[in-house]
Amino acid sequence: MSTPKQRARSPGGLVDEFQSGPRATVPAAGEQTHVQQRQPKFAHGLGELDAAKAEFVARVSHELRHPLCNLLGYLEILQDGSVGAVSREQRHMLEVMDHNTHRLLSLVENLLTTEHIDAGTYRLHRTRVPLSGIVDHLVQLLAPDIQDRALRCTVSLQPGIELDADPDQLERMLANLMSNAIKFTPPDGHIELTARVDAGHVVITVRDTGIGVPIEEQPQLFRRFFRSTASDTLEIQGAGLGLFIVNRIVEAHGGVIAVASAPGEGTAVTIRLPLRRV
Amino acid sequence: MTKALVVDDDPDVCDLVAYKLEQSGFDVRRAQSGQQALDAVAAQQPDVVLLDIMMPGMSGLEVLERWRLDGSTAKLAVLLLTAKAQESDVERGFELGADDYIVKPFSPREVVRRVNAVLSRVSR
Numbered sequence: 274m275s276t277p278k279q280r281a282r283s284p285g286g287l288v289d290e291f292q293s294g295p296r297a298t299v300p301a302a303g304e305q306t307h308v309q310q311r312q313p314k315f316a317h318g319l320g321e322l323d324a325a326k327a328e329f330v331a332r333v334s335h336e337l338r339h340p341l342c343n344l345l346g347y348l349e350i351l352q353d354g355s356v357g358a359v360s361r362e363q364r365h366m367l368e369v370m371d372h373n374t375h376r377l378l379s380l381v382e383n384l385l386t387t388e389h390i391d392a393g394t395y396r397l398h399r400t401r402v403p404l405s406g407i408v409d410h411l412v413q414l415l416a417p418d419i420q421d422r423a424l425r426c427t428v429s430l431q432p433g434i435e436l437d438a439d440p441d442q443l444e445r446m447l448a449n450l451m452s453n454a455i456k457f458t459p460p461d462g463h464i465e466l467t468a469r470v471d472a473g474h475v476v477i478t479v480r481d482t483g484i485g486v487p488i489e490e491q492p493q494l495f496r497r498f499f500r501s502t503a504s505d506t507l508e509i510q511g512a513g514l515g516l517f518i519v520n521r522i523v524e525a526h527g528g529v530i531a532v533a534s535a536p537g538e539g540t541a542v543t544i545r546l547p548l549r550r551v
Numbered sequence: 552m553t554k555a556l557v558v559d560d561d562p563d564v565c566d567l568v569a570y571k572l573e574q575s576g577f578d579v580r581r582a583q584s585g586q587q588a589l590d591a592v593a594a595q596q597p598d599v600v601l602l603d604i605m606m607p608g609m610s611g612l613e614v615l616e617r618w619r620l621d622g623s624t625a626k627l628a629v630l631l632l633t634a635k636a637q638e639s640d641v642e643r644g645f646e647l648g649a650d651d652y653i654v655k656p657f658s659p660r661e662v663v664r665r666v667n668a669v670l671s672r673v674s675r
Contacts, residue, residue: 335605338634339561342656346567349659355574378656 383514397439404434423460431469437550449515450479458483480541486534495520552578558588559603571659585609599628
């Protein structure tokens with residue numbers, strides 16, 4: 274379990290900024306001893322709070338995933354037609370329900386990841402991951418969204434890329450990047466996912482021909498709850514957690530992330546992750 | 552007919568998995584607690600068990616451990632059902648000899664595929 278002391282040491286200014294607990298106020302001269310005496314107890318209390326919070330997250334995640342599991346499961350069974358013929362209108366309604374249930378699931382996953390980061394219980398479960406498996410699964414999952422928005426999607430992976438990574442987190446990272454590219458690219462646009470190996474690292478780029486991010490907003494992209502001016506103006510949905518989490522996942526894997534973007538031209542997010550655990 | 556036992560304290564999840572397996576030609580029984588699972592296996596000797604890890608009272612892992620310690624159920628095909636938050640439990644599950652694990656939320660089609668894969672491995 275993380276203590277406030279451990280959290281202060283965790284890398285990455287962005288995360289620390291949000292993890293900092295209640296700030297101590299400067300005591301008056303006479304209060305000094307009193308404050309010093311109380312500090313250990315206060316620190317102990319925070320540790321307990323973290324433990325309680327971690328327990329809460331574990332329970333809530335269980336409670337949120339079960340209903341979604343039932344919804345998605347029966348939606349799949351209904352859609353495959355095995356319990357009776359599905360009319361065209363019904364199929365459309367089921368697809369909308371399915372799409373929105375997945376959206377809810379994605380939001381839940383992002384919120385839970387954020388909670389884990391806060392509680393200091395964010396952990397990677399690394400294995401040797403073939404990148405193509407994750408990308409194939411993701412592209413299959415996102416195909417309806419890509420089609421809905423009439424986008425062209427190109428995937429080009431150097432064959433045989435494998436890395437030491439947490440497969441769920443890697444998929445979450447790519448899902449958040451791809452979902453941004455889809456959301457922020459107008460119809461008939463192009464999104465592209467490429468991956469290649471370079472000097473012991475995998476370099477993954479998600480590029481789109483979307484609305485782009487103005488230079489003055491770019492430094493804020495990885496801040497929690499940050500939403501670009503354009504996403505508000507154009508009423509593009511989102512909680513502002515996607516890139517915050519992507520950044521944390523990249524950091525935890527010992528990688529780096531960079532964004533290049535110009536309004537009206539598009540955005541390219543490039544991630545560089547070590548192939549072997551460092 | 553292949554006999555399957557589905558164990559989950561959430562009755563809806565239990566029904567969902569059972570329904571899909573029945574649709575795919577399995578003879579399915581349900582249990583909603585660790586104790587019910589132990590009783591059901593002793594009484595019906597299923598070919599495969601889908602076992603939820605996080606259950607009140609006796610957890611899925613405790614149930615699995617008991618089966619592995621008992622000669623008559625040591626080789627029973629068991630797939631664990633787990634929420635993503637319980638990865639350390641999955642590691643423990645594999646140590647105890649689980650044959651596979653399925654993360655919630657799952658695709659029912661995928662569950663059937665994985666069950667069949669485990670069964671074909673076991674029968675080989």
